[in-house]
Amino acid sequence: MGIAALVGTPIKRREDPRLITGQATYVDDIKLPGMLHMAVLRSPYGHARITSINTDAARKLPGVVAVYTAQDLKGAVGNVPVAVPLPPHIPNGMGIHGPLAEGKVRFFGDPVAVVIAEDRYTARDARDLIEVDYEPLPAAIDVEKAMQPGAPLLYEEFGTNVAFSFHPPTDEIDKVFEQTKADGGVVVKARLVNQRLAPVPMETRGVVAEYRKSDKNLTVWSSSQIPHLLRNLLAATVGLPQHQVRVIVPEVGGGFGCKLNVYPEELVAAFASMKTGHPVKWIEERSENLAATIHGRDQVDYIEVAATKDGKITGLKVYGIADLGSYCQIFTDVIMLAFGFPVSSGAYDIPAIHLSADIVFTNKVPTDAYRGAGRPEATYVAERAIDLVALELSKDPAEIRKINFIKPDQFPYKSAASGIVPGSVYDTGNYEPALEKALELVDYKGLRAEQARRRAAGNGNGKLLGIGISSYIEICGFGPKGSAPVGLYESARVRVEQSGTVMVYTGSSPHGQGEETTFAQIVAEEFGIPVDNVLIMHGDTDSTPEGRGTYGSRTTAVGGSAVYTAVQKLKEKMKQIAAHMLEASAADITVEDGKLSVAGTQKAVGFAEVAAAANLSNTLAPGIEPGLETTVFWEPEACVFPFGTHVCVVEVDKETGETEIRRFVAVDDCGRQINPLLVQGQVHGGIAQGVGQALFERVVYGEDGQLLTGTLMDYAMPRSFEFPPLELDHTVTLTPVNPLGVKGVGEAGTIGSTPAVANAVADALGVAHVDMPFTPEKLWNIIHQK
Amino acid sequence: MAMKCAITVTVNGQQHHSEVEPRMLLVHYLREALDLTGTHIGCDTSQCGACTVLLNGEAVKSCTVLAVQADGCEVTTIEGLAPEGSLHPIQEGFWEKHGLQCGFCTPGMIMASYQILKDNPNPSEAEIRKGLEGNICRCTGYQNIVRAVQYAAEQMRTAATQPVGAGE
Numbered sequence: 023m024g025i026a027a028l029v030g031t032p033i034k035r036r037e038d039p040r041l042i043t044g045q046a047t048y049v050d051d052i053k054l055p056g057m058l059h060m061a062v063l064r065s066p067y068g069h070a071r072i073t074s075i076n077t078d079a080a081r082k083l084p085g086v087v088a089v090y091t092a093q094d095l096k097g098a099v100g101n102v103p104v105a106v107p108l109p110p111h112i113p114n115g116m117g118i119h120g121p122l123a124e125g126k127v128r129f130f131g132d133p134v135a136v137v138i139a140e141d142r143y144t145a146r147d148a149r150d151l152i153e154v155d156y157e158p159l160p161a162a163i164d165v166e167k168a169m170q171p172g173a174p175l176l177y178e179e180f181g182t183n184v185a186f187s188f189h190p191p192t193d194e195i196d197k198v199f200e201q202t203k204a205d206g207g208v209v210v211k212a213r214l215v216n217q218r219l220a221p222v223p224m225e226t227r228g229v230v231a232e233y234r235k236s237d238k239n240l241t242v243w244s245s246s247q248i249p250h251l252l253r254n255l256l257a258a259t260v261g262l263p264q265h266q267v268r269v270i271v272p273e274v275g276g277g278f279g280c281k282l283n284v285y286p287e288e289l290v291a292a293f294a295s296m297k298t299g300h301p302v303k304w305i306e307e308r309s310e311n312l313a314a315t316i317h318g319r320d321q322v323d324y325i326e327v328a329a330t331k332d333g334k335i336t337g338l339k340v341y342g343i344a345d346l347g348s349y350c351q352i353f354t355d356v357i358m359l360a361f362g363f364p365v366s367s368g369a370y371d372i373p374a375i376h377l378s379a380d381i382v383f384t385n386k387v388p389t390d391a392y393r394g395a396g397r398p399e400a401t402y403v404a405e406r407a408i409d410l411v412a413l414e415l416s417k418d419p420a421e422i423r424k425i426n427f428i429k430p431d432q433f434p435y436k437s438a439a440s441g442i443v444p445g446s447v448y449d450t451g452n453y454e455p456a457l458e459k460a461l462e463l464v465d466y467k468g469l470r471a472e473q474a475r476r477r478a479a480g481n482g483n484g485k486l487l488g489i490g491i492s493s494y495i496e497i498c499g500f501g502p503k504g505s506a507p508v509g510l511y512e513s514a515r516v517r518v519e520q521s522g523t524v525m526v527y528t529g530s531s532p533h534g535q536g537e538e539t540t541f542a543q544i545v546a547e548e549f550g551i552p553v554d555n556v557l558i559m560h561g562d563t564d565s566t567p568e569g570r571g572t573y574g575s576r577t578t579a580v581g582g583s584a585v586y587t588a589v590q591k592l593k594e595k596m597k598q599i600a601a602h603m604l605e606a607s608a609a610d611i612t613v614e615d616g617k618l619s620v621a622g623t624q625k626a627v628g629f630a631e632v633a634a635a636a637n638l639s640n641t642l643a644p645g646i647e648p649g650l651e652t653t654v655f656w657e658p659e660a661c662v663f664p665f666g667t668h669v670c671v672v673e674v675d676k677e678t679g680e681t682e683i684r685r686f687v688a689v690d691d692c693g694r695q696i697n698p699l700l701v702q703g704q705v706h707g708g709i710a711q712g713v714g715q716a717l718f719e720r721v722v723y724g725e726d727g728q729l730l731t732g733t734l735m736d737y738a739m740p741r742s743f744e745f746p747p748l749e750l751d752h753t754v755t756l757t758p759v760n761p762l763g764v765k766g767v768g769e770a771g772t773i774g775s776t777p778a779v780a781n782a783v784a785d786a787l788g789v790a791h792v793d794m795p796f797t798p799e800k801l802w803n804i805i806h807q808k
Numbered sequence: 809m810a811m812k813c814a815i816t817v818t819v820n821g822q823q824h825h826s827e828v829e830p831r832m833l834l835v836h837y838l839r840e841a842l843d844l845t846g847t848h849i850g851c852d853t854s855q856c857g858a859c860t861v862l863l864n865g866e867a868v869k870s871c872t873v874l875a876v877q878a879d880g881c882e883v884t885t886i887e888g889l890a891p892e893g894s895l896h897p898i899q900e901g902f903w904e905k906h907g908l909q910c911g912f913c914t915p916g917m918i919m920a921s922y923q924i925l926k927d928n929p930n931p932s933e934a935e936i937r938k939g940l941e942g943n944i945c946r947c948t949g950y951q952n953i954v955r956a957v958q959y960a961a962e963q964m965r966t967a968a969t970q971p972v973g974a975g976e
Contacts, residue, residue, distance in 0.1 A: 034903055041911030042899040044846015044886035048912065051845035142836075143829070224850045224858055224912040224946050275848070275912025276946050308851040534910030534947050699906045703952060707909065710949030734855035734944070742940040742950040747933070 028547040032699035035539045036558075046273040049228040049245045050305045057230070058087055060291055060304035061145035063135040063152050064314060065127035068163070068385040068727010069174060070156040072125060072134065079151040080137055085144035087298055089152065090290065091135045092124035099293050100259040103284050104350040105507055106360070108186045108381075116177045116185055117350040117383060121286035121293075127156070128176050128348035129387045130729040131313030133286050138294050138302060161385040161727030165322060165345040168384045176348055176383045185346060185355060188379040190442070195376035198337040202328040207336065210410040211326045215793045216399045218320035218345065218721040219714075220737055221392045225275020226306035227315055229288045233295040240296065241268045244288055247277040248571035249531055251508065253563045255284045260292050271561035274533035278711070279391035280315050281533070282573040283352045312737055313729050317721055318392020320345035321358055321399045327407040333415055333422045337374040340366055340403055344381040347388035353395070354388050355381055361497070362396030364446040367437040368404025369453045369495045369665060370426040375438040385727040391573065393711055393772045397496040405492045405777035406791065413790055418470075419781065420461060423493050427453045444504065448495065448663040449757045449765075452691070456753045457493050460667040460689040463751060464489075469671060486674040486805070487684075488786025491667060492778035498575035498766035499662035499759065511657035512576070513567035514584035516545070518592055518650035520637035522630030524549065524556045526588075529569010530581030531560055535704065535768060537577050540696040541585050544762070548589045550614035551629055567653050575664070575766025578696060583760040584656035591652045596632050602643040603627050603635065662757045664765040666690035668709070670778035674786045679802030681717055681783060683746055688774065691753045692767035701767050702750055708771020709748055714740040715772075716779035720795050738795075815879040819844065820888025828875045835859045837875035838885060846886040846915045850944070857943030860916035861885050867923035869942070886915035889922070897963040898922060898956070907956030909947035917943050921957045929965055933958070 040046040077089040101120050107113045123132045135152050139145035162168035162176065168183045176183055199209055230243040240262055246252050246269070253269040256262075274281065287304050294302040306315070326339040344358040353360075363377050394401075408426065412419035428435050430452050440446035461467075466489065473487045501510040513529035524545055530537060538558040546553040560566060572581075597611040600618035604611075610621050619626035635641050639648035671685040688705055695701045718738040722730040731737040756763035776794070783796045787804055812827040819842060826841055838844045838861070847870060850858030859871040862884035870883075890896040898921050901907065908914040917940065924931060924939035931939065936957045937950070945953060 035906065037911070038903045038908065041908055041914055042886075042895070042902050042918065044844070044915045046911055047845075048848070050839075050849070053843075142840075143831070222946055224856065224910065224944065225848070226850075274910065275850075276910040278946070305849075308853070308856075534908075536909070703906050703909055703948060706949035706951045707947045708949075711946070733853040734851045735853050739855075739944050739946075740949075741944060742953070743934070743937040745937075745950060747954075748949065748951055 028543045028553060029696050030698065031543070032697055033539065033543065033553065035536050036542060037536060037538050048225055048273045048275055049230060049243050052230050052243055052272065054230065054232060054301040057301040057303055058138050058140060058298060059142045059145045060294060060302050061137045061149040062133050062287060062310065063149050064310065065123065065130060065132040065134055067127060067156055067158050068130045068161040068723065069159040070127050071159065072123060072127060073155040073157050075135060076153040077135065080148040083144065083148045083151060085140040086137060086148045087140065088138040088294065089135060090294065092120055092122040095120060095122060095293060098261065099289050102286055103255045103259065103352060105352050106356050107350065108355045111180050111185050112350060112355060116180050117346065119349040121289040129385055130727055131310065131387055133314065136290050136294065138298060161725065163384055163723050163725055163727060165343055165382050165384055168382050169380060176385065183383045184380050185383060186381045190378060192376060195337055195339055195374055198374040199328045202330065202336045205330065207328060207330040208411065208414045209326055209328045210414050212406060212410055212791050214323045214325060214403060214406055216319040216321045216402060217794055219318045219392060219719050220312050220721050221278045221280035221315065221318055222737065222739060223276030223278055223280065226308055226311040227281065227285065227287065228305040229291045230301055230303045231291040231295040232301040233299065235299045238262065239266050240292060241270065242288065242292060243270045243272055245274045245281060246271050247282040247531055247533060247573050249561055249563050250529060250569045251571060252284055252288070256288065256292060259289055260296065269563045271531055277533050278393045279318065279395055279573055282391050282571065283316060309733050312732055314387055316351055316388050316390035317347065317386065318389060319399060320389050323399065323403050325403055325407055327411060329411045331415065333411060333417050333425045335370060335372050335411065335426050338366065338372050338407060339376045341378045344379065345386070345389060346381055346383050347386040348383055349388045351388040351390045354390050357389065357391060357396045358399065359443065362400040363443045364439055365397055365400045365495060365497050366403065366439045368401060369428060369493050370404060371428045371432065372438055377439065377442050386723055393708065394769045397769065398773045398776055401494045401496065401773050402777050402780065405494065405781060409781045409784065410790060419491055420457065420466065423457060423491065424454060447660065449660060449759050450755050451495065451663060451665050452753065452755045453493055453665055456665065456689045456691055457667040459751055459753065460669045460687050463689070463749060464669045464671065464685060464687040466669070481676065484676050486676060486786040488672045488674065488782040490670045490778045490780065490782025490785055492774050492781060493667045494774035494777065495663050495665040496770055496773045497661045497663055498769060499579035499658060500574040500576050501661050502659050503657065509657065510570050511655045512580040512584045513569045513653065513655050514581070514588045515567050515653040516585065516588040516592055516651065518633045518636070520634050522551065522555065522633040524551070526556065526558045526585055527566045528558060528560050528581050528585060529566050530577045531572040532577055533572060535572065535577055536697065536700040537581065540578060540700060541582060543696055544582060544586055545589055548586065548593065549629060550616055575768040575770070578762065578764050579662055579760055579766050580656065580658055582762050582764065584654050586761050587656050588652050588654040591654065592650055595650060598646060599635055599642065600627050600632050603632070658759055660759050662759050662765040664690065664692045664767060664770045666770065666774055668774040668778040670782040672782040672786050674783065674801055676805055679798035679800070679805065681796055681801065683713065685746060685749065687749045688771065689751045689753065690767065690770055690774070691755050692770060693755060693757050693765040694763040696764065704767045705750055705771040706748055708769060709775040710740050710745065712772040712775030713779055715776050716794050717796050813876050815876055817878045817881060817883060819883045820885060830874065830876055832875045833871055834873040834875050834878050835870040838870060844885050844887055848912055848915060850913065855944065857920055858913050858916040860919040860943065862919060862922065867920055886918060889918065898960040900963065901956035901960035905952050905955040905959050907948065907953045913943060913945045917945065917953055921960065924957065925961055925964060929961060931961060
């Protein structure tokens, strides 16, 4: 493979000049002639019947153009799309919703009506004039209570809040557990909670829809991660032919999975533009974002793990309860089952796994993909299980990990989960070196010695030292055929222009990950041209080939592979053209240093000369098609499995319960690193979100369904002073799944870090388990109850 | 509809005469009346700092300032931090050190960093982190933002700096 010098270099980003000068265009920066503004009226109740809606006063306010409710959308706008409606209930309508509430509202923030007005302030004034009469209903908030008979029902006609159940027989796993106990082993049990989180990208959602009545063409700008999927689903849902809809994703201020979706407001804005004939803009307020953008996680796992007295795990039982919120958005019903369950084994060779599940509707906003999407929950289970076994056997958790790691010669590794859910064959891995490196960097031996000393001395300095390890794996780079109903390939159209510059149109949709830089590095390296001669374009469905977008740590693994493959095709054609120009054989031509040369000679022709010959056509040999452009659709045959070890060192203050992160070491393996600077950035940000879950963040709904964490005053976002300098290192284990040898890294930091903090805090307090977030109040109570 | 007030605001060195509702936020005035969209809105409770600009040389959250309060004042936004075609050392620092990913919090971070370095040209890491407590970033985990500010501090200490608001 020709990748060498530029790839692997931490060059500065191509994206930055426009971003650091405030010249980038995010969706709220778009202004179109005649543009109207949309404001959304939302339910103030978690669960209620709508008895009447009166929009008269709102309509009469000067500057108001229209007010729409669900009635106005009937026949014009379909339901919010769901990728995999799990039978039996969801295909029959459970969890399916139109863009505006009809008859009932099912979460605080559920959209009820919209105002279309001449300016933003008037739209909000008019929103306040809409009168809605509600009959409040009891809310189902606690997911386990929501499963019980007698719980308030969101969808009365189904008689339950449980959308899907999976409870296979336990005979075989029970036998394993019995045998283990009979042999003198142990069984440990735990109830683990991954609390509900709000993704909180710094840019809220937003959309501008512009419909031209003359030719019935709709253009939609949206702060989205999925331009092509949005285009296709939007067209189908508002009843327009696919070719008449264009989606442009401008600069996006963060997504983290919550913008991998099709939302009611996008559909309604399109509808409003189609009705009024004017462009319509909707920009989400932050309080709306916390209430009405999907939440992440919200899973309860009951686990049982059996291990020999030497610490080898013989079996794992996981019963997962997923809190879906009130409706299905695009992946709501499958996050736990399709993304988490396949990696239940974690990094460990567990011969027997039993998985069971209930997925349940509650009166909260829908849950869906949020950085990690199912894998953090599965990793948390595996990493807590290891530490619980270590605690039970009074053994070192690092040693228990080594005993149970999947060994290098076991790859490709078919997990015991693969009999239950698809996708559990791990490509490559080498877990122990990453663990060893992390332990050495953090001086694990020294820390354990310090811990022992301080404990023997009665923790006199008022602080409890804890060390937590997390040796995670994750599944990403979606994905092979069957991963989703729509096929998760990625596309690239590469054009070498007359002047020798290169345009790349990718179906990926980066929003901070930096692929305008990393893809340019790959292309420039392969063509042997300066990286500044390559331009990466994305986001516009008019110019990019059909693509699938950016999420699931797939952009470099899948999108990059499409780019790489397209470049190889063009290289072959350029070699043919150069061979003709140099009167040589194409097989002898090399492409590097801005030239195409006959190997072993001085005979060469410039890259730009060959590009010109192709584009100007007159000097091409007969049979060679003019132009130098190709489109590739690249589909992986498998997912990829990055891994690593994070070690978190905490000091918990006995007087205040506050947790200080004294050190955080992360050794991650994402295969080949195209740009190490950007890889580190992804790990930093991922760790911040993982630590955020462990220490600070939690969505709280009152029992009546009121959202209590409704602003950033209440939802605790991690801030700059809450982190020590993060210490990063890496190992490199390539994958054969793609030509670049890359795995993903966008989510790995989040997936790996949360359990490291959790294990550290449990270790500090000397208890088996503490549920997240580790607030000072919670830890203080535990410390002072002992 | 409320009566409008006449205000005169100098933004990035250019004087503007405008009529605004008393309730109009400075950030909306900048973004919508003056088309300076580099200043961003990230929240509605003054938590996030994405809207940070300089008001008479001091960093403020422009979502919590009314446009009428800026009457007679000088405002500097990200667009006016350095003369056109050049970069302020803080902007350079963010570029060099990969202090941004999605870029949405970045203009506010840069303006807040300006204030930190104005008050303290040689801040420690702890002082930088404390100084940024009013600015939230979801992408970077703050690590490279701190490095960016350290880089800028060193550049500014060892070289002559550009006067602020010199954008023409």
